[in-house]
Amino acid sequence: MEAFQLLSRGGARFDKNRFKNDVQLFNKTKPSNDKGKAVAKASEGELPAELDFFKYAQGGSAKRKTSGSEQRESAENTTKKPRLEEDEDEDEDDQPDAADDPPMPRHRVTTKGNNVPEHVESFQALQERYALSNRLLTNLEESGYKRPTGIQSYGIPILMESRDLAAISPTGTGKTLSYLLPVMASLGAPAASSKGDAGTGVRALILAPTRELAHQIHNECLKLAQGRKWRIVLFSKATASTLADKNVRDKVDLVISTPLRLVAALQAGHIELDNVRHIVLDEADRMLDSEFLSQVQEVVAACTYPNVQKAVFSATLPAGAEKIAMSMLQDPIRVVVGLKDTPLPLIAQSLTYVADDPSKLPTLLQYLSQPYNPPVLIFVSTQPRAASLAEELVINSIPNVDCLHAGMTRKEREDAVSRMRRGESWVMVSTEVMARGMDFKGVREVINYDFPQSVQSYVHRIGRTGRAGREGKAITYFTNEDAPFLKAIANVLLQSGSTVPEWILKLPKPSKMKRREMGKVKRAEAVTPASRIGRQDAIKKRDMIAGSKRRQGKAERKAQSTQDRDGSVADEREN
């Protein structure tokens, strides 16, 4: 019985009531089902009419054509029904479903490899060529997919023909469907039935770097699997223990997991992967970086089925990661949509000089005191800074502030995501955990409060906006300390069509020594508060912030106490 609750079957709808009792911590307004109304009301007329972030700007003017073997990427979506009525929890997907259907930007697609299968122009053509089930096509339509994006029209045929694939495609261009559809098409009969050659145990495996992303992929997967009896499992502690029963796990068809979770289950003997025929690494460069690599290798090594199909997907793939990826793949095809490591031109990017850390908060508060398009996603470098910035914003009466980082409990994280999906978060402060893959369609503004630690991080962070052909805006604060890394990011802006002040471009490339020296400068553990006034309120309000106690690691509690004691944690260190 428990197993049936935990194992989401294909066809089961996502539990709509699950978040019903969420405490609406930050809503000053009464929670309402009518998003537009709620937003307009609470904005007290400060926000522009276009603020209704569930309607999307027409991306027309920003559309750019590139020549070459041009790929049509159309807006894939469609259904005109208002999303909210349909499902409250806003389950996520890589695709749009807004009423206003912005045209997708067109990107050049390049392929490399032996006998590259012909791309398809439509899902119809795909069905005809590969005899996809009507069911799958219906589910596609109902999920709002209309026309394949670049990566979908090239990637799906490659995977359908059982080839290995390295796919590089910008943020928000529909990578998830590119691997889900072929996997589903090849699953055939559920393992629970005795028909077909399903064998016993998991047949497809999708790995992602964060719980939130795995969850999002799972939701998308359930939509596509409607009406089928596949068992699609989002691997978690709970499911892992359920799968300790071999009878249960033998009936699982598809698993979505983070690597470490799966490694733990393997070691505990709670899962076998010898029947896995498809492995997908989402956010491949992240999955192949030093911390994840050995875990991923262990998982891959446990997949002993002959000729396992492997595919890796990302918007960024630095040379080192690509080399590792290619060495794992057999006779791979490499597909690149647009320019690797480059944000979409739809995202208007800018850089803001803030001198030093203490100047950031006033700058942000000033920004948030003017009309903006909620929800705004704000990135900081550490968990303590995420928690303390969220705190400071609450103290300063910014409405509907939320916080999400991996130091929070599973439930707190889930709640934060669901508030975000429901449009209840106006300002979401988070760490790198949110930087990759997360698809919040309404996000039109990203602020890098703390400078990103790599070009890849930058590209993924700002890629939370400008999804599926919509416009977006990204602001990056930089301090004197960030100067050594500024030029690299400035070049990214230039390459993707945003403008950069000339003086930044004229910056000399700092010597390695200088960079190393500056890299040592430690950032304050907590965000520097704007003022000491209202500190008493602050303490009260602090406890309202999701997970404000447990979530905090030692470092943070220390920072917190420092803050309370001497009233300031400004990083006074000179550089």
Added chain:
DNA sequence: AAAAAAC
């Protein structure tokens, strides 16, 4: 180069 995330 470096923190975050994975449990």
